[in-house]
Amino acid sequence: xxxxxxxxxxxxxxxxxxxxxxxxxxxxxxxxxxxxxxxxxxxxxxxxxxxxxxxxxxxxxxxxxxxxxxxxxxxxxxxxxxxxxxxxxxxxxxxxxxxxxxxxxxxxxxxxxxxxxxxxxxxxxxxxxxxxxxxxxxxxxxxxxxxxxxxxxxxxxxxxxxxxxxxxxxxxxxxxxxxxxxxxxxxxxxxxxxxxxxxxxxxxxxxxxxxxxxxxxxxxxxxxxxxxxxxxxxxxxxxxxxxxxxxxxxxxxxxxxxxxxxxxxxxxxxxxxxxxxxxxxxxxxxxxxxxxxxxxxxxxxxxxxxxxxxxxxxxxxxxxxxxxxxxxxxxxxxxxxxxxxxxxxxxxxxxxxxxxxxxxxxxxxxxxxxxxxxxxxxxxxxxxxxxxxxxxxxxxxxxxxxxxxxxxxxxxxxxxxxxxxxxxxxxxxxxxxxxxxxxxxxxxxxxxxxxxxxxxxxxxxxxxxxxxxxxxxxxxxxxxxxxxxxxxxxxxxxxxxxxxxxxxxxxxxxxxxxxxxxxxxxxxxxxxxxxxxxxxx
Ligand code: HXC
Numbered sequence: 001x002x003x004x005x006x007x008x009x010x011x012x013x014x015x016x017x018x019x020x021x022x023x024x025x026x027x028x029x030x031x032x033x034x035x036x037x038x039x040x041x042x043x044x045x046x047x048x049x050x051x052x053x054x055x056x057x058x059x060x061x062x063x064x065x066x067x068x069x070x071x072x073x074x075x076x077x078x079x080x081x082x083x084x085x086x087x088x089x090x091x092x093x094x095x096x097x098x099x100x101x102x103x104x105x106x107x108x109x110x111x112x113x114x115x116x117x118x119x120x121x122x123x124x125x126x127x128x129x130x131x132x133x134x135x136x137x138x139x140x141x142x143x144x145x146x147x148x149x150x151x152x153x154x155x156x157x158x159x160x161x162x163x164x165x166x167x168x169x170x171x172x173x174x175x176x177x178x179x180x181x182x183x184x185x186x187x188x189x190x191x192x193x194x195x196x197x198x199x200x201x202x203x204x205x206x207x208x209x210x211x212x213x214x215x216x217x218x219x220x221x222x223x224x225x226x227x228x229x230x231x232x233x234x235x236x237x238x239x240x241x242x243x244x245x246x247x248x249x250x251x252x253x254x255x256x257x258x259x260x261x262x263x264x265x266x267x268x269x270x271x272x273x274x275x276x277x278x279x280x281x282x283x284x285x286x287x288x289x290x291x292x293x294x295x296x297x298x299x300x301x302x303x304x305x306x307x308x309x310x311x312x313x314x315x316x317x318x319x320x321x322x323x324x325x326x327x328x329x330x331x332x333x334x335x336x337x338x339x340x341x342x343x344x345x346x347x348x349x350x351x352x353x354x355x356x357x358x359x360x361x362x363x364x365x366x367x368x369x370x371x372x373x374x375x376x377x378x379x380x381x382x383x384x385x386x387x388x389x390x391x392x393x394x395x396x397x398x399x400x401x402x403x404x405x406x407x408x409x410x411x412x413x414x415x416x417x418x419x420x421x422x423x424x425x426x427x428x429x430x431x432x433x434x435x436x437x438x439x440x441x442x443x444x445x446x447x448x449x450x451x452x453x454x455x456x457x458x459x460x461x462x463x464x465x466x467x468x469x470x471x472x473x474x475x476x477x478x479x480x481x482x483x484x485x486x487x488x489x490x491x492x493x494x495x496x497x498x499x500x501x502x503x504x505x506x507x508x509x510x511x512x513x514x515x516x517x518x519x520x521x522x523x524x525x526x527x528x529x530x531x532x533x534x535x536x537x
Pocket of ligand 1: 112114115144145146149159160182184186187
């Protein structure tokens with residue numbers, strides 16, 4: 001907006017009139033020169049970025065922010081106007097997304113490869129300080145060759161400053177990073193410390209050591225994309241939370257996510273109007289048919305979620321990663337919430353090291369920004385095997401417990417079908433700290449599945465049957481049926497107060513909306529005397 005204003009003033013000055021046509025004082029040559037520099041810089045940026053299929057930093061800002069809301073800070077900071085240098089390699093400022101203020105910095109690859117030197121570091125830190133003072137989200141558009149090599153350790157120091165500020169802002173204001181070009185070396189930790197990382201299918205790379213260094217040190221040959229492209233980080237490493245088809249899609253996702261978040265930890269998310277329609281009843285009824293009666297039959301938990309949330313709109317986070325769990329944002333009767341669910345379609349919904357971290361991190365995000373969490377449980381337990389044990393399922397699975405046990409937002413859980421063992425207890429049980437738990441009639445709550453349990457508790461009986469020459473399988477089947485009948489259900493959970501009510505799937509949305517209303521005034525308690533917990537990491 002500022003650049004446009006300068007250009008308009010410049011054009012008006014050439015005519016000796018302002019936009020309304022009134023005669024005005026001539027623009028001073030210095031202003032004209034600055035405007036020219038700014039215009040030339042953007043033309044140069046277009047030439048350099050468009051050939052690579054990339055937008056310029058300013059075009060990206062146009063896509064991200066509500067039209068005409070960008071207020072740039074320090075346009076020429078770090079430049080040398082007399083020598084024709086229009087500014088530094090990062091653009092900083094404030095703008096609006098859905099009418100709400102955000103702080104944004106966009107690295108400009110057309111200026112010295114978007115690299116970060118002292119001028120860029122100071123600009124970014126200044127912006128972050130202002131964002132903290134104004135308590136607004138910070139969005140980073142990253143496209144950079146990393147620390148400016150010519151500035152040596154002074155550039156590295158600026159990264160240290162940004163890291164520290166990002167940690168200070170963490171949990172206080174939402175921080176989103178979009179990787180729209182290279183992001184290499186220690187510079188990756190700028191986005192890594194933020195809440196969400198959004199990458200694109202092409203032209204988006206993150207790695208601590210690049211292909212050349214890897215080749216030189218280990219002999220391994222690998223392309224930039226195979227090492228740290230958008231697909232790798234969304235599917236394999238879990239570093240990124242969304243894979244944009246292109247830059248516009250990535251930016252659109254950032255805007256969408258911001259719609260669900262408050263500006264800071266002291267506010268609640270914006271509420272939206274929800275108009276109930278006649279279709280709602282049909283959708284609620286459809287929910288009764290999604291979960292198959294046969295416990296071995298998988299189904300897509302997304303079908304359940306879409307039947308429960310407003311307009312069926314569910315914005316997944318980490319969609320391509322650790323798919324045995326599903327997490328994301330939605331609204332319930334206009335109230336933004338976080339949804340956490342097991343996904344029976346993938347590994348039967350078992351929790352593994354990756355899905356544990358996916359769930360834990362999302363719960364932490366929701367708790368930091370006051371989003372109630374709805375948990376939908378259908379899990380046979382933790383994924384068994386040496387591979388999981390050796391990958392640290394103990395250490396990494398503990399993160400789920402830590403996240404739920406410390407969450408102070410409203411927590412409501414629905415047990416849809418399987419809820420076995422530790423995996424049930426950690427997935428938003430009342431014991432772990434949830435406020436309300438409901439169970440569908442199809443729920444199976446127990447320490448172990450029937451077959452496994454019978455093998456243990458009836459081992460001697462089965463042995464006796466075998467010794468007596470009886471049909472062991474028939475005896476086993478009898479014990480299994482008995483166990484399923486008496487133990488694998490929600491009765492004990494209701495009796496000990498761990499499940500508050502048995503509800504039909506058709507009632508679930510209504511019950512959840514009512515529960516959220518009941519819990520709306522839940523307040524945080526601060527426990528004095530400790531600096532912070534020692535979270536399993
Ligand atoms: C100074 C840099 C630069 C850098 C790029 N440029 N990276 N200038 N410092 N780090 C300049 C180039 O010299 C070039 O200038 C312009 O930017 C565009 O770069 P190209 O190489 O022509 O672009 P491209 O072919 O697209 O390659 C992009 C790239 C490559 C893959 C990012 O530039 C690259 O490998 N750069 C160095 C990356 C790196 O090792 N950075 C340090 C990482 S370590 P001209 O004038 O020719 O247009 C790090 C530590 C952080 O960041 C530590 C935090 C604790």
